[in-house]
Structure formats: structure tokens, C-alpha cells
Amino acid sequence: MRMKVPFLLLAMTLAACSNQGLKTLSSTSRGPDEFIVEPKAELTLPPDFSNLPQPTPGQANRTDTDPLAEMVVALGGRPGDASAPVPSSDGALVTAASRFGVSPDIRQSLATEDAEFRRTQSRFTQFKIFPEDVYNQVYRDQALDPRETAEAWRRAGARTPSFPPPG
Template identity: 45%
Template sequence: MQAATGRAAIAVAAMLMLVGCGGDGMPQLMNLRSGQGPDEFGILPPKPLAMPEDLATLPEPTVGGANRTDPQPFDEAIVALGGKPGAAGGIPASDSAIYAHAARFGVESGIRTTLANEDLEWRRDNNGRILERLFNVNVYFKAYRKQWLDQQAELARWRKVGVKTPSAPPRKDGEE
């Protein structure tokens, strides 16, 4: 009786230790779910108050509306990259020629959704291992390993042809 109880206690302890070692094994950059605690990048300080040149140009206050001192990080990023915040969504006149050339064979609406669905299906079909399917393991890198570009071989190929190329990172230990 005591031997059975002792074995059960050891089995439970081993199971708890095994559960404690869990993890999804995903690289951190592919697992961008919010963790515990505050997001230090989500805290944006307000802009300093400024007196307008003409008080008549002040907008009428609205309940729940935007404030002139509220940070606009997306608009500020667009401006920092040389864009115009209000122009998002359309094709600027300066890019109309390149868009016309890219769309000369037709444009499929919803292509991003279609590609995402096809990619997910392809990774499911090329997974191959039943345990990975059952436990929802990320197989992104494994599924696309055959399609990876060998940057060193590609660099050598372009240099052999005479094309000026930037340097590539050195090979990691164990790579051929």
C-alpha cells in the first residue's frame, strides 16, 4: 500500500516538474503577444502646450475628440519617413507610373488574405508529423527550409558575374 502511494507521489511530482518546463518553443520575434506588465513603448508623453497665433483658428471642442497636444505616433512616423499623413490609402500621383506598370497584368483584390490562407494550408500539408499537428507547434522554419536562399552561394554567384555586391554576414559555426 505504501509502495503504491509512494509511486503515485513520485509520478505526480514528475508530472508537475515536466509541466513546469513547458513552452511553445517559438522564437520571440514570431510570438508578439503582449506579456505581463506594462508596455514601456505604449506610454507616449503629450506634446507641450502652445498658444496659437490666432484664437479664431481653434477648433470647436468635441466630447471624446482629439486634442492638439495628443501624440499621433502613426502620423509622426509617416512624416518621418517622408510621407503625408492624410494621403494614406490612395496612390500618390508621383507613383502612378510604377503602379500602372506593376498592375499591367491585372490586380487581384484580397491578395493578402488569399496568400495568408494558402501559406497556412501549405505549412499544414508539409508539416508531416502528427505530434506537431496535435500540439500546435510552429513549423514555419521547418516548412520553408527547402526554399531558403543560401546567401553565401548567391553572393559568390553575383560576384563571379562581376556585379558589385555588399558583404554578407560570415557563416555561422557548423554551416557549410
């Protein structure tokens, strides 16, 4: 009985140390944090440190022989001609994704909306005892109820081979 409190404190301490990097919405950089989600190649030592090649920013080098093709593969695509037209198999996807237009200033727009969200959320909450999950606060309205969604698809006549577990 006496050991319950220390074990509870230990469990709470360990839980507080978890990595929430993928759910952190306050990035300090101007772009995505690609290093947290991108698989990295193993580091290798050059055979001779006295004969290192000159750096070539944005060009091929010992580590990234073809950076553009590696990026395409990392995103699930097939490397090839970057200026090639959209394949016919992806035409419907591109059409659906751009059906409401393509906004060239999407980054600035999202940054403004994010700043507004943070401003409204921080009016009376400067002092917090426990950290809050901002990620879930932002996307709470977009969450789907799995049972309700599966039932809607079944009512529409779609086959749903698996059903969400209860709970």
C-alpha cells in the first residue's frame, strides 16, 4: 500500500517525458520539420578526410546524389522527369484537389489563421499547471466518429469489410 504513491509518481514522471514532436504545432522554422518525419540515410565516413569535395549547395553531393528524386521517392512517388505532365492515373486526384482553386499564398494564409487561433486561445490561459494538447484542440472539429462514418457508408450501399471496435 505504501508503494502505490511512489509508483504513481514514477509513472506520471515518465509519461511527462514522452516525445510529442509530431503533434507540436509551434514550429520555429519557416517550413515543415522534415527531419522529424523523413527517414535518414546512415552516416558514412569518407575514405580520406584530406580530399573532401567542395560543397555544392542545392546540387548533387556525396550524400544526396539526386536530391529531387530522393524527395519524390520519400513522398511515395516515382522518380523521373520533374517537368513531365501529371500522369493520367493521377489526373482525377489533381482535379479534385484543385477544384476550389490553388492558393499561391497558402503558407501566409495558414500562418495568419494559426496566429489568430493562438491569440484567441491564450487570452486567459497564460498560466497552465498541466500542458495542453494543442494539436487535438485545433483538429477536434475535424475528427470523425468511426462508427457513425461506417454506418453512413453502409447506408449508402458501400461494403465495409471491417467495423470499428466498440468503445
